[in-house]
Amino acid sequence: MGGVPAADELDGFRAEVRGFLTSALPRALAARAKAGHTLSRDELMFWHRVLHERGWVAPGWPRDYGGAGWTILQRHIFDEESARAGAPSVIPMALTIVGPLLIAHGTDEQRARYLPRILDGSEIWCQGWSEPEAGSDLASLRCHAERVGDEYVINGTKIWTTFAQWADRCMLLARTASGDRRQFGITILLVDMRRPGVSVRPLPSLDGMHVLNQVYFDDVRVPVSDRVGLEDQGWGLLKSTVGHERILNADVGRARAMLDRLIRIVQAGPGAQPGLRIRIARAAIRFRALETLVLRALDSPDPANASGASLIKVRGTELQQELSWLMSEALGLYGLPLLPDVMQDGWQDETPIGPEDAATVTPFYLFWRKASISAGTSEIMRNLIAQQVLGR
Amino acid sequence: MSLPSRPGADLLAIEEAAHEFLSHEYGFTRRRADLQDNGRHDRTLWHRFAELGWLGLSLPEDRGGAGGGPAESWMLLQQLGAHLVLEPYLSSVAICGWSLVAYGRADVRDRLLPELAAGRAQLALAHDEPGRDHPDAPSAVATPQNGGWRVHGHKAVVLGAPTADHLLVSATCDNQRVVLLIRADEAAVTIRPYRLIDGRKAGEVRISGARVGPDELVAIGADADTLLEVSRLAGALGCVAESVGVMKAALAATADHLRARRQFGQPLAAFQALRHRVADMHIACEEADALGWRATQAFGAADPTERFLAIAAAKSQVGDMARKVCEEAVQLHGAIAITDEFPVGHYLKRAVVNERLFGNSELWTQRFTETAFGWI
Numbered sequence: 037m038g039g040v041p042a043a044d045e046l047d048g049f050r051a052e053v054r055g056f057l058t059s060a061l062p063r064a065l066a067a068r069a070k071a072g073h074t075l076s077r078d079e080l081m082f083w084h085r086v087l088h089e090r091g092w093v094a095p096g097w098p099r100d101y102g103g104a105g106w107t108i109l110q111r112h113i114f115d116e117e118s119a120r121a122g123a124p125s126v127i128p129m130a131l132t133i134v135g136p137l138l139i140a141h142g143t144d145e146q147r148a149r150y151l152p153r154i155l156d157g158s159e160i161w162c163q164g165w166s167e168p169e170a171g172s173d174l175a176s177l178r179c180h181a182e183r184v185g186d187e188y189v190i191n192g193t194k195i196w197t198t199f200a201q202w203a204d205r206c207m208l209l210a211r212t213a214s215g216d217r218r219q220f221g222i223t224i225l226l227v228d229m230r231r232p233g234v235s236v237r238p239l240p241s242l243d244g245m246h247v248l249n250q251v252y253f254d255d256v257r258v259p260v261s262d263r264v265g266l267e268d269q270g271w272g273l274l275k276s277t278v279g280h281e282r283i284l285n286a287d288v289g290r291a292r293a294m295l296d297r298l299i300r301i302v303q304a305g306p307g308a309q310p311g312l313r314i315r316i317a318r319a320a321i322r323f324r325a326l327e328t329l330v331l332r333a334l335d336s337p338d339p340a341n342a343s344g345a346s347l348i349k350v351r352g353t354e355l356q357q358e359l360s361w362l363m364s365e366a367l368g369l370y371g372l373p374l375l376p377d378v379m380q381d382g383w384q385d386e387t388p389i390g391p392e393d394a395a396t397v398t399p400f401y402l403f404w405r406k407a408s409i410s411a412g413t414s415e416i417m418r419n420l421i422a423q424q425v426l427g428r
Numbered sequence: 429m430s431l432p433s434r435p436g437a438d439l440l441a442i443e444e445a446a447h448e449f450l451s452h453e454y455g456f457t458r459r460r461a462d463l464q465d466n467g468r469h470d471r472t473l474w475h476r477f478a479e480l481g482w483l484g485l486s487l488p489e490d491r492g493g494a495g496g497g498p499a500e501s502w503m504l505l506q507q508l509g510a511h512l513v514l515e516p517y518l519s520s521v522a523i524c525g526w527s528l529v530a531y532g533r534a535d536v537r538d539r540l541l542p543e544l545a546a547g548r549a550q551l552a553l554a555h556d557e558p559g560r561d562h563p564d565a566p567s568a569v570a571t572p573q574n575g576g577w578r579v580h581g582h583k584a585v586v587l588g589a590p591t592a593d594h595l596l597v598s599a600t601c602d603n604q605r606v607v608l609l610i611r612a613d614e615a616a617v618t619i620r621p622y623r624l625i626d627g628r629k630a631g632e633v634r635i636s637g638a639r640v641g642p643d644e645l646v647a648i649g650a651d652a653d654t655l656l657e658v659s660r661l662a663g664a665l666g667c668v669a670e671s672v673g674v675m676k677a678a679l680a681a682t683a684d685h686l687r688a689r690r691q692f693g694q695p696l697a698a699f700q701a702l703r704h705r706v707a708d709m710h711i712a713c714e715e716a717d718a719l720g721w722r723a724t725q726a727f728g729a730a731d732p733t734e735r736f737l738a739i740a741a742a743k744s745q746v747g748d749m750a751r752k753v754c755e756e757a758v759q760l761h762g763a764i765a766i767t768d769e770f771p772v773g774h775y776l777k778r779a780v781v782n783e784r785l786f787g788n789s790e791l792w793t794q795r796f797t798e799t800a801f802g803w804i
Binding site for chain 2: 325
């Protein structure tokens, strides 16, 4: 592997990350993140700006564009250490998708206009990809953009749009042509969410929280200068940009943090039933397997296209889901009270109901059913795995 | 972090060579002939293994070995599993050999290991007893006598006993454990031989008053405890390695079958319900391989807790994973896999035996839980 840092350099890198987290991450914020409280926009953007000042907010971008220029292995280490320390996960869409897309395929003007504002956190982005009738079969999307003079006029709707309620801009996949090959005729447009005709409907998730939205576009006008790449050719650009994310999706750091929290819950309580202990042990063992599988994928000559990526996505998300359930089970009856204020802010009064942090656990279990659905469902992943084993 | 995440080219070469040899020299038909050849112990193949350097692969160079470590055996054992080899490599080399490399009295090791590497001696560990797996205080008794011992006892389901030249026998002597070397052809030793359900040879060993001289002492007290614990870890890791090879072979056979077999006018491989089951089989193989590889790395590592946890983790999961994959292989092959003359069912048999030997999944999950979390 050319250009990959040697093991001792990586140890040094890990130490550097750890040192930074120790000094820069406020304890109160870390405690809230570790306890699973829903972080506010201000808290998330605070951490975004701290990372930006350190030059680490865009780990995968090249340094020339203000990124950290890290390898995927360094990003993995950073994620792992961040989760261990209880650092918030910054709002990812602009950093992992929009930035790399513009760097690879945007115009100079687009890069100059958007990248600095992504980096300093002055603009939040969302992704307008899925539609009510286009989920796993994304290429069947129908949200329509029609070229009128120097503008596109957009009509249609997007769904499951994370943080659309905060977003200043949307990276939109719109249909500009239809034909036999559905991947053709998709165009990437950068839409100002404050334009007339854009409206956002909240879709509270099973935990009662508001992260997801449906977005409607009603004669929304976007200048042609906000098109990325050529008209009708967006699908190819997208495929070349979305790649490594699947390995990082396994989120070993998150799983480790969950496992640690599970063990804390059990140790603080009256003790787990033997059956539960055995299942916790199995989850801990599955975690060990996942660690090795992720290292193997990261260690392969071409991590972005590593054949293990789908497998890791499936197992990583299933493991997180299992851990989220075991936490709930370990709490027994106190996994059941629904306490929205406590989920948000923790206990503010003297007489807590059940153990500290209990209120966030079962809602998270419910919310996290999403992990095996978003970014490629487990069924799509199994299709890809079967293709490797059986051929088409 | 600094350990390699997967086998390098040198290790893959061992696997390739073993696969090559076994594909040519150990076809399923040849194996069936071996299976029907009850009572005769033909060492021809064992001697070929010695010539190929397999027996000494993970034994030290100064005792006739090639100086490799557990990683070399990890590659070889997977192939022995994949080809369903009946020769007693696991019992003789992995369990007894590896244990003796680092533990036990030096002069016994100096005598036995070169014989083992050269294929002149086969060993078997006689430790389990009826109803008592891995006994802390064996019912077998060694009574001190004339500077040596007199041994009485019954050892259960001793893998490799029918062909072994020497037995490593555990016994209780004055409230401590002792491991003694006893010749299998000694008059006071009777071995009732049989095959396990997967065709490998094992037997009940009854020892009635065998005289053992002081030179045959392998280990006593804490040394014996260590040796027996290491033999169990070695056995567990060996079973894991074989089973990972078994499950990969079962998956490969299943994939071939689904591509070739046509029903309802199309290949079975076209049905998504079956494709997803194959995907799950593949996931299980990769997870099992990852756990086994990590255990292999840890077996040679200095940290005893990590060694224990890594092996416990692997043995607690791989047995069930392998059985599940092999059951799926049988199911997806359909009725043909129920017949004994078809190889796929034999993968299942091997997986079943490996799950049970040296502590089953449940026991190792329990042991993992105790060590990892300290919850008793």
